[in-house]
Amino acid sequence: MDPRTSAQDVTRCYLCENDVAQIHCDTCLVNLCTACVGKHMISDESKDHKVVKFQSRKSTLLYPECSTHLKERCKMYCKQCDIPVCISCLESNQHLGHELSKILSVLDERKDMILKERNELNDKIYPTYQDIASDVQNRMSQLEKEYGDLSTAITKHGEDWHREIDKLVKKLKAEVDEMKNTQLQTLQKHLDEINKKMSDIKDDINAVELVIDTNDLSKLFSVTINVHIYRNLPQKIVLSLPKFIPANIQGEELNNMFGALSSSSLTSDKHGYSMKTTQKSPEAGSSPPVKQLLDEPETVTTIDTGYGNLYSVACLSDEEIWTCKSDTTMKLYSINQGSLLKSITTKSGTRPCDIAVTKSGDLVYTDYWYRTVNIVKNEKIEEVIRLQNWRPSNVCSTSSGDLLVIIESDYRKQTKVLRYSGSTEKQTIQFDDKGKPLYSSGGNNIYITENRNLDICVSDNGAKAVVVVNQAGKLRFRYTGHTPAPKNKPFYPRGITTDSQSHILTADYYNDCVHIIDQDGQFLRYIDCGLSEPWGLCTDTNDNLFVAQWGNVKKIKYLK
Structure with missing residues (x-):
């Protein structure tokens, strides 16, 4: 093995490449044997070679060379010009009246x-x-x-x-x-x-x-x-x-006749990314700007659907919303025009239990009686999930594209949350750390959503509570209402949604209002705005709240 190239060999002289290095030139940052020191010193007489013992290498401070005066070293620093300066610079009066410091004094800074x-x-x-x-x-x-x-x-x-x-x-x-x-x-x-x-x-x-x-x-x-x-x-x-x-x-x-493609788009969003913080956080995506609650929420518009008690609403975009009620059709409305744009009838001919919209804009609905979760693509209905001995009730789409589904066992003995990626079951959430059920059973209305911090938020009508667990399924808190309630009636939550501030909003059906709590379960305020038996909730990308109630959907602004 060549001793000059062996990774296990001691450090050799830079010049002769044979003898062990005992000297180090801090100016040129090369290792030398004692025999080659003189040869190195005269190899470049323009430099002030600082040679030290090998063990003391890199111990000599090398002052910066002056950019104006050749071979001069800068030992002073001009704060006004923010540059190192040499003695010749000072003698030339270029920095007369400037605040000067020894360069070593600014070294630590x-x-x-x-x-x-x-x-x-x-x-x-x-x-x-x-x-x-x-x-x-x-x-x-x-x-x-x-x-x-x-x-x-x-x-x-x-x-x-x-x-x-x-x-x-x-x-x-x-x-x-x-x-x-x-x-x-x-x-x-x-x-x-x-x-x-x-x-x-x-x-x-x-x-x-x-x-x-x-x-x-x-x-x-x-x-x-x-x-x-x-x-x-x-x-x-x-x-x-x-x-x-x-x-x-x-x-x-x-x-x-056959169908056409809508146009695609490719744009740049300079606000699309934000700097990662040193504190690890489970929050997905970039941090949104902080928004304060309005002193008084206000109704922006009312979309009159003209049919029955709407129990679910989902935003397709800031201009369109899906709704459903106790019949077999799901209807898409224009928010600004208030007009019906489209109707989809369920595949089985039974009413949908709940609806949601995926990240890609497809409509998802649960069919309780046929035990299926279905997705509507290009007005064609595809079965995504089929259960055995369990029935799906309510559903939401997450920021990662997964589906969170509330399911009930036959005879309504148990309730749990399942996470699906496509048709693949990824997670089951049913019990707390003490083995007790997180959610009530008995066929009560239970709605689900995901918060911006990836908490899973469930409004449990039977338990008269909002139950929030983290992404791993560990219980964080239960919110059981706030007193005094607007109509002094018990808290029976129904629809639930969240916003960019990680607020959790839930419909209080009997008190004709919506509760806003923060991500840790602290009550912030009520929204009433003349609501009547509010049920389904959703928010758009601008944090406008949509409330489905009897015969109409209200669009409400509650953040500044």
Whole structure:
């Protein structure tokens, strides 16, 4: 093994590469043997070589070289100019009247500043870039999946069209065969009649041939030919054949009939990322700006749906909301226009128990009686989850794209929360640390949402409480209402939602109000705004609150 390159060898001289290094040049930062020190000193006489024992390497302070005066070292620091200066700089009166300090006096301050900046790079900036890179990679993976789903949906729709076209072609060809057979039968009957007359004519001709040369007059007079009958030729049957008239399909018309893609977008948001804090926090995404509660909440608009008691509402966007009630349809409304945009009927024909909207904008609903959780994509309903011995009641979509589903056992003996990624069950939340059920049983209204800090928040009507657990399913607190209540009635929470400030909002059905509590369960205020039996709740990206109640949805502003 070459001793000069062996990783286990001692440090060798920089010049001869053979002898053990005993000297170090702090100016050039090279290791030398004693024999090579003189050679190194004269190798570059422009430098002031500071040689020390190898054990004392890097102990010599190297003052910075002056950028103006060659070979001069700067031992002073000009605070006004924020630069090191040498004796020649001072003698030239360039810094006359400036505040000067020995450079060593600012050394610790400069080291502290550099260390602070290094720590910021190490503890905040670099981890933030790591998170950004991870976020971009995750979004790329999600993009691949969602575009794959989009292509699959288009392919499936094309297959549906092919099936329908095949059915239509088969039907038209069957009609062609039926028309052909009918006309062939008619012509065959006509041909049979003509052949019969031709046979009769032949018989008459033969009869004449037998008697035409006879001398027996009686035979001649016995022949009777009905030529006048044959002179009346049969009617000609004229056929009218069907024609296939293909629809004139232009490219744009076909697009409109088949379906079209909405436009995609690619924009930059300079506020999209925020610097990572040194204190570890489970909070997802960037920290939102702090918003204060309004002194008096105000109703922005009322969307009149004109039908029954709405028990669930979900924001598709800041302009559109989904609603549902005790029938088989889920309806999409324009918030600004108040008009009905779309209706979706459940696949089973039973009412949806609850609705939610995913990160990608798809509608999700639970079918309690058929034990399924379903997703609506391009107005096609797909079954995502099917349960055995349990029934799904309420559902929410999380910031990670998972689904949190409240499920009840048959006969309503138990209640628990399941987390799903697609159709895969990832987590079960049912008991506290003492093994006691977190949630009530008995078929009461239980609604669920996720807070910005990833807490799982459940409004448990049967327990008369809001039950909040952390992401791991550990109980954080129970909120059991606040007194005095607006109508002094017991607290029976129903719909629940959260906002960008990690506030938790829950509908108080019998007190005609909404409670706002902070992320630790402390009561902040009531919202009433003339509410009547509020039930379903949701918030949009601007922290406007939507309250579903009898026959309408109210949009309420409660944050500044």
